[in-house]
Amino acid sequence: MTAKTWNSRADNRAARLARVARALGPQLNGKLAAPAAITALLEAAIEPHDRVCLEGNNQKQADFLAQALVQLDATRVHGLHMVQSVLALPEHLDLFENGIASKLDFSFSGPQGARLAKLVSAGRIEIGAIHTYLELFARYFVDLTPNVALIAAHAADAQGNLYTGPNTEDTPAIVEATAFSGGIVIVQVNELVGEGTSLPRVDVPAGWVNFVVQAPRPNFIEPLFTRDPAQISEIQVLMAMMAIKGIYAEYGVQRLNHGIGFDTAAIELLLPTYAEQLGLKGKICKHWALNPHPALIPAIEAGWVQSIHSFGSELGMEDYIRARSDVFFTGPDGSLRSNRAFCQAAGHYACDLFIGSTLQIDLDGNSSTATLGRIAGFGGAPNMGADARGRRHASPAWLRAGREARAGRSGAAGTPRGQKLVVQMVETFREHMQPAFVERLDAWQLAEQAGMQLPPIMIYGDDVTHILTEEGIANLLLCRSDEEREQAIRGVAGYTAVGLGRDKRIVENLRDRGVIRRAQDLGIDPRDATRNLLAARSMRDLVRASGGLYQPPRRFRNW
Amino acid sequence: MISYAECSARERIAQLLDAGSFHEWLPPAERVTSPHLAQLGVPSAFDDGVAIGRARLDGRTVFVAAQEGAFMGGGVGEVHGAKLVGLLRRALLDPHGERPDAVLLLADSGGVRLHEANAGLIAVSEVMRAVLDARAAGIPVLFLIGSANGCFGGMGIVARCADHVVMSDVGRLAMSGPEVIEASHGVEEFDARDRALVWRTTGGKHRWLSGDCDTLVEDDVQAFRDAAIAALGDTRPVTVQALEHEHRLLAARLQLLPEALDGDIEAVTLWRGLGVADAARVSSLDVDAVRALRPA
């Protein structure tokens, strides 16, 4: 009879570390490995069928490690189960074509969505599940714990302490789960600071890190949250006015998250102008869970914003953030510290409103960005765009939304509680006259094609509280039946087939009750919705508003 | 500050010229439109993308044409070109004896309207001829360039046939567009998405420093108006001597770039060669600062 061993993970880690030391010999100096030895390092540290987290964040990518991983000998390293936030680089999918990886759990695929769909239908990838960011991080601590984490940091010191800086993003969640479960943490850095020199600050302590390698090029980072004000249309200005007057002012929204897009950029740029005219400064928009959007600069400068916590950073904003440390979360060194896991939690529990755009909405208010031929995933939106049922603390906006939803209801459905405002903001027609309102989401067809158990719905209809289009705002909190809800949606669906199919009598009744409010009902004249209302109308205006501190990436310059 | 780049053609006319002084010829209601576009399934514009007429600038009579860049990229088609030519010819023959003090072209164009092919090409060449005829008659032709589209292709050539060019730093002036250069010579040679590069090569600051434009202004309608007023008397006779002087300038400029740049930024090297101080910082300096840097 053999005694049970309880420290097999520790033994296994020790064995891997020993293998690496033998394989690298003099190419390993403490924790520092020579870049030329990266292949040998990975082949010694990783075992077949490992769960590997390769840092594919929303913005930063451990691209040097990804490129090395793709080159490994598939007879030595194969059957890997990749767990990562984002499939951003071609290498992330090359792993599956090369026979190195076979299973995938992830959150968002963005640029790789079409290729992912092809690989799935060709049977080259087994998808475990598609998650939201916070959900995936949560599973790192339960049933998707990485054996090996391949991460990116900005700098390391001689001991192996890491500085992850403004683009800290997912790293803390990944490293904590891996380091404290017997896993191996391997990091690529842009810089090594020498003996006796300090890092600006320590984001990850050396004790959690096993190997450091300096990459030949700085790790790839994408500016995803920059929106050129020159591209904001009059219709988007109109919708932004309705959002501010019809929802933010109505409910007194002080704490919020904006989904990415031109629609929300328009709201940000109307705060110092339109919202100021309405006397709303100090009454709305003080606290944000938000990446450092350049479009928010004018509002920050005008004194609207008390705090911003960020998921990641944004290229070009570094100096501005440094100079506005009262507003952003910055370290004693002055640079931003972002943290996707905590910001997702903040967006979920500490915000009273989420507002974002979408591609399709059905008659139940379910909204989806799924399109045929692409498996895009969810990212973080469902965490912000969902009622936080674990929340207990009250705020005026939360209480009012909760009352509107529960008035006249009894039993469990009528028990008093608050509700988060979840607003879907969308023009009734998208590009090429594609309707945003449909009877059946493409998500159903995608689920059939890709063998998913559920249609990939980004925001569920019973979490959506308001739908805002150029035709008006539908307040779903006030609807008391599926039929009312359907007509409320049709009543703001404009001239789409869904909109034209409305029962005019019921829609008029809903309007009388305030369930549907048109721009005129809010006292807004659509002809006032011009681009002149925007606090900044070009990238250059944003630079000027920042006093020259904001330095847009090249692709956004036009001077 | 009202952004000149943001304005439509008609807004530019309304803002730049003396209030209410614009009298339009061949206005939209007359429907003098393109005979070519409909059969290609492309909608026409009632004014074929250019508004022409007579107006006052600081009390003085001027003829003005404003191209609408949002329509077909401001491309010059047969009718559009004919309106420009007609405007310039009328300046010489004005039957009411009201000879304009200048002809203003508010340029906003990618050049020839390719949909109209030869008709567009011929139109642009006729515009060039008409500009030179107006100049020969002593009527200054002024170009204002400050739109998001810039002034490219055949219209870029026409601009350099004028007496005086006013540009904002947002404006661009060139012949070949950035995408065309990239498509022809490859992205290593010219990356059209590197907008800083595009503006270093074709933008108002560069044109000012290299002497290809005569006034550099902010992206502000008032600044354009003031510059136009100041340029009203700026006739430059087209003489053999003037042309030879221009040839010498261009030949000298060709010699300024070394074969190998060793990773230096081309534009910066060129500006240094031209005698521009602080060349490395030109891209980040504001208009006032760049104005002061032009070599004498």
Place this chain on the structure above:
Amino acid sequence: MSLPTAIETLDFSYDGARPAGRFAPVLVGVVGSGNLEVLLEPGEPPKCRVRVETSARGFGTIWQAVLDDFQARHALAGVSISINDMGATPAVVSLRLDQAVAELAPGAQP
């Protein structure tokens, strides 16, 4: 011969109630992608006639609905509306129509 890539022409006619009177032609908008220009001219009362020329073919039902609602809003009589459209959404079309009406003489304003 109807070419598959030709412009689609749509004509609509309504009886209005509010006379627009005499006015100088009004032009709003620009024919750019996703945009349109609208020309308002005096017409024969009581009619309000609309001619649409568009490169976005096959949306006749939507134009009908948009213009029905426009007429319900303004009920103009004696105007002729001409539109050159390059695929504007109904939201933009309605906006331009309302902007054009706003530029008429005060007597015709809603």
